[in-house]
Amino acid sequence: MKKTTIATSLPLLVSLGAGALHAEGVVNVLSPGGSVYEGGNAVLWGPAGEKLGIEVRSETADEGLPAVRLQVGSGSVYSDIVFLADYEGTLGGMEGILEPIDYSIVDKSQFMPGTATDYCVGVYGYATVMAWNTETYAAKAPSSWADFWDTEAFPGRRALRGNPETQIEVALLADGVAPEELYDVMSTEEGLDRALAKIFALKDDISVWWSSGAQHAQLMRDGEVDMSTGWNGRFQSAMDDGGPVDFTFNQGILATDCLGVPKGAPNKDLAMKLIAEMANPESQAKLTEYISYGPVIPAAFDTGLIPDDVAKRLPTHPDYLNDLIVQNIGWWVENNDHVRELYENMMTE
Amino acid sequence: MVSLPAPDSRAPLALHRLTGFVLGRIGVMPALLTVGVFVLLPCLWLVWLSVLDRSGALSGENYARLIEQASYRRIFLITFRVSFETVLCCLVLGIPFASYVAKLPPRAFGLVMAAVLFPLWTSLLVRAYAWLVILQRNGLLNTWLQDWGLIDAPLPLAFNEFATVLGMTHIMLPIFLLPTISAMRSVDGNLLKASESMGASGLRTYLSVFLPLSLSGILAGTILVFVMSLGFYVTPAILGGGNVQVISMRIARSLSTYSNFGASSAIGVVLLICVFAVLGLSLLLRRRLSGGKETK
Structure with a gap:
């Protein structure tokens, strides 16, 4: 507790001192702690605030959207910028507790399509990918979701997520649906049935339904399963630990974390300006020093600020851009409840 | 009164x-x-x-969902089956063990009881992961069996109902043993002697005198284990690997799926009713067993 207080108050005091000289105003930023907070202060809102002469007060909260709900619900909004998952950004917009992003100020054109949404501006991207055991498949490695389902060419145990989000997409890709038609197919009951039937057909070979990132990394590192769906950062650390693991970004599902502005934020206009200021390739490139997720402004890879070996591990690297599918998070916000019920029925059948 | x-x-x-x-x-x-x-x-x-829906109005939608969606029925069924299997394992392992322990001299009895109680103080989570280390594909058991040439391919021991019941039995066995042993200790030894003096074999005495006299403790242990097993979360979540879906896991997931508490509350209420039903049934059974003589 004490450590956090000191860590939070120190930069605050520093920025107070600096801001007193030429303060245009104040912006309160709420972010999760750890590397996001550290990186944000160092390369995102920190420098942007300095440049604009805005005093930035940085605070931490474990969960973004619940904090916004609380502030807006109680009528005392004090955060101007909040760090959210893209799912939260879209849900918050639907719930009417976020301000629409002012894209007359924020340059949307530099972002990867789908990573700057109506209520949230992307900061970095992470991907749901396919990982496999390099010893089991030493002769030939699987390379697509179709291979993940091909139990004859690639016999072995699988792990899928015990939550349909990203798994429905993956099943349909394996069944031959083109990426650009993915969400159209998912929007029909037949499409959903098709995805669920595809997963059900693989069920005998699914030995674990994972529920957390730590779990799927562990399953792969221990060789408990031979193939798994999961998040690139987790598999990367399993590889770094020397586990017999490899993964591909091919047909990976990209999701983002992003910045939103709570409804009725006291310094809304300054917040928009600040978000616009930090939405630049250099800042996003520098953020990779703190977080092993990929910039969502493609030009970040041309800045020369990201070392080649690091760049190759990031899901948004230009080499993988055509392989990845940006998740339609709005679809999930609307359909989550229904699809989860169907998925549970399939899992317990 | x-x-x-x-x-x-x-x-x-x-x-x-x-x-x-x-x-x-x-x-x-x-x-x-x-x-x-x-x-x-x-x-x-x-x-x-x-009985409240998302908007806070009175509605039966949370209960309707329990009936409409097949998964809930199956999850209730699985939970009851797993609990029943755990009880069965406790009975099979616990009754012979308790019978033996009950007859031990005081000092040995104290030692054995300490050994029985000791696992109760070990964290649930640690015990679940310990089983995982033993049972998983490259775990202790499979490695040994393969090294000894007993099996060619690893057996699917972890992440299924078997592992779940094993882990739960490990946790519930001491809880079953406590009332059972205490009932067996209080059986009057003279009655056993009387039975044997009248020519009954050791087995006959055990089955017709000792066990019936211990029945109240066994029944108490059974009910305790069954009811507690219905609410298990950590053990099935870790050892079941998503293949064993129990009610408590579903309650937790409903909390994150639906933005109100109604969905999970409805499952909780149904579970509560089930538990009361089990308790009521056991009370009836107890009355029947004691031949109605126990009524005061």
């Missing part, structure tokens, strides 16, 4: 009884209040939440 009005000549005694009665009632108040505030009220609140 209620004291009758005493004759006039013994007025002081009646007064004494009356104050005792009142004081007794007052003395019981804090306990009643605690139960009311911390058990009864939350339960009623749970029921209330379960």
